[in-house]
Amino acid sequence: MTNIRTNFLIFSFLFCSFCDAQTTKNQEPISIIVNDWSSQIVLAHITGNILNSVGYKTKYSFSTINEQWGSLSQGIDHVQVEVWEGTMSAMFERVIKSGSVLDAGSHEATTREEWWYPTYVEELCPGLPDWRALKKCSALFSNDNSSIGRYVAGPWEKPEAARIRALDLNFKIDTVKKADDLWSELKNAITHNKAIVLFNWSPNWVEAVYEGKFIEFPEYHIDCEIDPKWGVNPDFHYDCGNPKNGFLKKAVWAGLKEQWPCAFDIIKNINFNNENISALAAVVDFKKLSYEQAATQWLNENKSIWQQWISQNCKAGNIP
Amino acid sequence: MSTNLFLKQNSIATQLINFVFSIYCVIAVAITVGQIVIEYKHTQQAIEDELKTNQQIFEPVLSAGVWNLDKEQITNTLNGMLAIPIVIGVKIEQKGQFFTGMGIIKSNSGEVLKFNENAKPIAVVGADSTNIFSYEFPINYIFRGKSREVGSATIYSNSSVIIQRVQFGVILIIINAIIKTIALWCLFVWAGNRLLIKPLLKLVHAIDKVDFDELGELEINLDNKRENELTIIESSFSEMLKNLADTRIEIIKSHLLLEEKVKERTKDLLESKNEAEQANKAKSDFLSRISHELNTPLNAIVGGSQVLQCNMTQGDSDNSILLKHINTAGLHLSMLVKDIMDFVYSNKDEFEVNWEECNLNDIIISSIVMVQPFTQAQNITIDYEQKEHNVYADSGRIRQILVNLLNNAIKYNKKNGFIEVYTSVNSEGAVQMHIKDSGIGIDSSDQELIFEPFLRLDYAKTNCIDGIGIGLSLVKTLVDRMQATVSVYSKINIGSTFTITFKQKKEIQH
Secondary structure: OHHHHHHHHHHHHHHHHHHHHHHHHHHOOEEEEEOOOHHHHHHHHHHHHHHHHOOOOEEEEEOOOOOHHHHHHHOOOOEEEEEEHHHHHHHHHHHHHHOOEEEEEEOOOOEEEEEEEEOOHHHHOOOOOEOHHHHHOHHHHOOOOOOOEEEEEOOOOOOHHHHHHHOOOOEEEEEOOOHHHHHHHHHHHHHOOOOOEEEEEEOOHHHHHOOEEEOEOOOOOHHHHHOOOOOOOOOOOOOOOOOOOEOEEEEEEOOHHHHOHHHHHHHHHOOOOHHHHHHHHHHHHOOOOOHHHHHHHHHHHOHHHHHHOOOHHHOOOOOO | OOHHHHHHHHOHHHHHHHHHHHHHHHHHHHHHHHHHHHHHHHHHHHHHHHHHHHHHHHHHHHHHHHHOOOHHHHHHHHHHHHOOOOOOEEEEEEOOEEEEEEEEEEOOOOOEEEEOOOOOEEEEOOHHHHHEEEEEEEEEEEEOOEEEEEEEEEEEEEHHHHHHHHHHHHHHHHHHHHHHHHHHHHHHHHHHHHHHHHHHHHHHHHHHOOOOOOHHHOOOOOOOOOOOHHHHHHHHHHHHHHHHHHHHHHHHHHHHHHHHHHHHHHHHHHHHHHHHHHHHHHHHHHHHHHHHHHHHHHHHHHHHHHHHHHHOOHHHHHHHHHHHHHHHHHHHHHHHHHHHHHHHHHOOOOOOOOOEEEEHHHHHHHHHHHHHHHHHHHOOEEEEOOOOOEEEEOHHHHHHHHHHHHHHHHHOOOOOOEEEEEEEEOOOOOEEEEEEEOOOOOOOOOOOOOOOOOOOOHHHHHOOOOOOOOHHHHHHHHHHHOOOEEEEEEEOOOEEEEEEEOOOHHHOOO
16 A cells, blocks of 8 residues: 555656646747837737637747847747848848748738838829839928938838939938837828828838838849849949838747747748738727737637637647 | 187186176076066967957947847958957857857867858868967847847967067067177176286296296286285295295205215215225135135145044054044134135135036935034934935035035034935925924024124024034025025024025026
8 A cells, every 4th residue: 555655656746747847848938029010019919819828928028120030049039920021031041041040931911111102192293103203303302492302211220321322312311210200200291292202011001091102113133232233323232122022921939849839830820911911000000009909809800710820739728 | 829828718717707607698598588488478468468358349249240140240340350460360159159250260179270251161270279379258248138148259369479579579688688698798808807817817927937047036917906816826926936936045055065965975985885895805815815825734634634543553542532633623624714715706706607407316415424424423313305306506516505504404403403304396396405403493583694694693602603604604695696595494492494496497597
């Protein structure tokens, strides 16, 4: 009798130690990166909620798009749900190549970041969306009655100055401090029916609310960035636009696949199209819901979609 | 080589200067090497400090590059770091693994690698590894307010950088050492020359020129203004020369006086010698003449007395006894005269030895027969075991020697004593003749004197033993003439043994 009891205790001890180890491993929160634009933040919360639903703990960690690759590589943060080709492809490819970050698949949505204008500006500046029209009516975009047009740039680092120089545009750059300032500028211009050209991207809520178009610069080619002879100006780089139909990917820390295998599977399955993302961004930026509310709303309304992203093995209570 | 040059090169002062300067050179070289080593170490430390300073300058840029895995940014930064003259290479590591590098670096396995400006490896440099030294610092990136180590950077430098930097300082040190050494050498030579070499040379020249015939005129002047050991030597030497000169005069005087005395003594000795030689000659002539003169009447007396004895009848017994005494006394006197004549003759230059092969046995037998009348009178027995030995000598002189020795053995023997004559051959092959008696013996102190002429021992005088003291002297002279030797072994009251050792024929010098 005593022997049986002793054996039971030893077995329990060993088994529970193993359980504890597993539990401890999975009880660590998965750190999801949030940036400073609405669609990314809402998608991050949707992802977090889905992961929570299967039993994972999550947390949201703010990072700039420049610093996020280091934190992903180091395993400080674990998930990035929006990797835009236009702004992040170079660094994304670099960390993927290093092996410290994994490509967790692409969204259905395609992306574009470019100079953008409301449709009514075409009437003020005929020839748009061709970039050459900007040369003729730069004064139209001036905010100081000069002949030098004004381009409202986002708070992200872009080679806009190089492009203006290479394409010989008579424009100056006016950089805002945060994304919301862009939409204030846009709203103000629309209100006064003034010409404006500003940084915009797709998918974004703006396209769901305002009608507008991207400027069509010369088609992007990788040589445009590395060979000055390429393009309309043989003396400078960046005599081209940004890539059209860029990818929108998800990236995870390389260790996530081993540490939280179900989370990796779920993130790989998460998929949004342009329409979804624009709508989510509009709910926040236009309807002024909070990020959490927007996420909860979408999760409630699209259960059938996101539950498909969770495989049978990873349903609540089954996660390893 | 002139004397001056030889003295200069080999003088004590030169040796002293060379010795001291050699030691100084060794010490100077050691100190200079020490200074160079310290300079090198100091510069190395300074370079290491400079490398540390680079941490503060480049760490922020590097940390951003490493954080973002931005090799382009890191490469640009490394290029900037390599522009610093002391930096020959930089290595960036992440989690202990090589990330990127530029210039000359060391791998974790100790291999020295070379990377180009694009951080591409271009060569493996094995030989320079020992000269490389490095400074490693962690790369920290501040993310969300927290400093995180994202990697490490190692900056490399090598000894050629140090050498480049210290070479000017080292050249200055060496020039400084050379100038000091040359200046010190000149000072040594100048001071040594002035204080030691010149005064010593003067002293040596003065000593070298010392003329013992003209000591009084010698004067040394070292021109030393200060009192020192040399001036003391100078004055002492001058004083010594003065004393030497005085002593020399005294010696010369004594010498002259001594010569006079020697001359006088020599003259006296020559005169004495001449007188002695003349006296000796007169003595010899006298002895020769007197012997000759005595011998003729003695022959008549002995002969006459023998004739008369033969003609005596039994009635003339009284006269017969008288004649016998006359005859015996005559014979004794005749023998004395003969001994004197032999002694005189043997000492003359014209004495000649009749060399021949002599049968000792015959000589001994005939000699024993000759002395039998005397042995019978004293009841002394002569033992002789006959042996055939021949010697190369003068048989007549051997017999004369043996008779003399036998006569002495009889005279100094005890009544009923014995005499033993025997011959032998010693270990060297020389024939020896021995005459042993049971007489009174000779004191050891007298054994040296017995061969001196006319010497008679006290015993002979007190016991009225007749003789004039020339027997053994004659024996010695004859033995010498025959290039033989005579020796005596004697013990008081036990007896004496005289041994004649003859040379072999081949050893005789004519």
